[in-house]
Amino acid sequence: MKRSLRVGFAILMSVVLMVLTACGGSNAGSNGKQSNQSGNEKGNTPPATQSSQPSPANPIKVTWWHSMGGELGEAVKQLVVDFNQSQSGIVVEEVFQGTYDESLNKMKASMDSKSGPSLIQVYEIGSRFMIDSKAITPIQTFVDAEGYDLSQLEENITNYYTFDGKLHSMPFNTSNPILYYNKDLFKAAGLDPDKAPATFEEVKEAAAKLTKDGQAGASFAIYGWFMEQFFANQGADYVNNGNGRTAAATESQLNNETGAATLAWWKDLIDSKAALNLGRSTADTKKAFLAGQVAMTLDSTASLRGIVDAAEGKFEVGTGYLPKAAGAKDGGVIVGGASLWVLNNKPEEEQKAAWEFIKYLGQPATQAYWHVNTGYFPITKKAYDEKLVADNLAKYPQFQTAVDQLHNSKPSTASTGAVMGVFPEARQIVEGAIEEALTGVKDPQKALDDAAKAISDKIGTYNKTLK
Structure with missing residues (x-):
């Protein structure tokens, strides 16, 4: 070299x-x-x-x-x-x-x-x-x-x-991420245990019914990866220039309508006490889910076997696609x-x-x-x-949800995923913005506006370095 x-x-x-x-x-x-x-x-x-x-x-x-x-x-x-x-x-x-x-x-x-x-x-x-x-x-x-x-x-x-x-x-x-839910708690709340909430609105409705006696309807970790996935699932690009794929990204689109509506929904779940804010750690939300303290959570498909095995003898785990706003554009999950x-x-x-x-x-x-x-x-x-995979699917049928979600994702710049040279830093900035909004430090739109500017500035510095 x-x-x-x-x-x-x-x-x-x-x-x-x-x-x-x-x-x-x-x-x-x-x-x-x-x-x-x-x-x-x-x-x-x-x-x-x-x-x-x-x-x-x-x-x-x-x-x-x-x-x-x-x-x-x-x-x-x-x-x-x-x-x-x-x-x-x-x-x-x-x-x-x-x-x-x-x-x-x-x-x-x-x-x-x-x-x-x-x-x-x-x-x-x-x-x-x-x-x-x-x-x-x-x-x-x-x-x-x-x-x-x-x-x-x-x-x-x-x-x-x-x-x-x-x-x-x-x-x-x-x-990729999927929705995990407690089928036993769904039954007790009068919800269909075989039907996962598919939209933001359905998640809110189910969470409200599941919240009682110290039990919360949901908890989602403050994780930038989830926000990236919410954008893709609603067919929205995360950065400009075709999500950084038709040309180098120059600007974050975190504060667009999709971002604002998604964060407002998330904050509403917290403010209504239908969901708990347990911070940035998915390990903490997973622990609360397995303890029966929350009825729904988001986590990686790679966590499935561990979650199902840990819940064995306590409750039955259900899985569903990553939810999105009703009426959102077609999209899909990013790998x-x-x-x-x-x-x-x-x-x-x-x-x-x-x-x-x-x-x-x-x-x-x-x-x-x-x-x-x-x-x-x-x-x-x-x-x-392969028989090994077939046997595994038989033992863990919940994984079929993950397979179907992957295969049903429609290829687009949104679902293919954003690319930018400062993505690790951008993810941290996004997590800070979500945290500010959920804790009331900033209005959701203001938190996203500030974060988008910070990310765009870093992209600009990175692009200058390339030149």
Whole structure:
């Protein structure tokens, strides 16, 4: 890599990367922070299929930096063990690097010495930055070189990581938010336990009926990811210029009609005592839900097995689509999670070896193992034909809601998802605005106006740095 590129990359990193909540924090869904997975299925290991990579006497080493800890980390280790045993030409070494932000900071520090990874896992909101860094080889390069069939992958997942018609990274851990509700409490309140509230208005009505005797109808964590999803679900772009996809974003649209109406609905739930404000931690809302203190909550699809297992013997868990305002435009959910990026400062043979590993991860049986042992969506369509996945759906029928919601999301700039180089910072600003509105520090519109300006200013600074 040329020195000028390294310098530019370092400048970008210093502008963008902040110490933000990531996979070691409390929120779940879009940043690899799930801590409630149900654990590995003993004996369920991905198959040892042969790689097309030749087998030299000295195998090519691929270093993979990731941010999957705990039980997720154990699943990652198993994937690597099975790949390494499936062939002899490549040896993958997985290295846990802490949170996504920590991992990116370490990558920044490694660029001059080239001591960094061949492959790195980056959360979805880091995508624009990774492309702008010019430190990666787009996955499309490898796809085109061998005619790899992208149609075997879930379009509503790959769409997020596709820019200017090119797939830049390969999806790895993918999730989106769904509504979780307590069916037993629904029955007791005279509500249909088999019908989840689908609109903001229905959520408010149900929450009011469910609120009594110290029990709240709902609680949603103050999480910027949820606001991003509410926009997409109502067909509204989060930033200008086609959500930053037709051209670089220059302005936040957080304070538009969709944002104002959504935050007003959220605040009304709190003010009417139909919902509790438990702060920014999804771990806290999850705990309250499992304790029967709240009847509805929002959480990642990757939390499903953990929530259902924890509720077993206490109450039956229902799941529903992410709600939206009645009369809102068609939309859909955005994929959260992270993807895999190939670094371009490594030798060509090392990059190709990383691609071989990526292809292995995308195989149906491998995806079935990953899905069942983590709760993340399979990125490969044929994974749903695997017995392992079918058996898991039979045991956890609630996950069908997540699958249907993903497949029913209509592709658009809104549902494909916003991109901007300062997304991690923007998410924190949004959470501050929600907090100000819910606690009465600011009027919802004022909180959003101030937040939108702050985000737009940061986007402007970032864009100047690129020039």
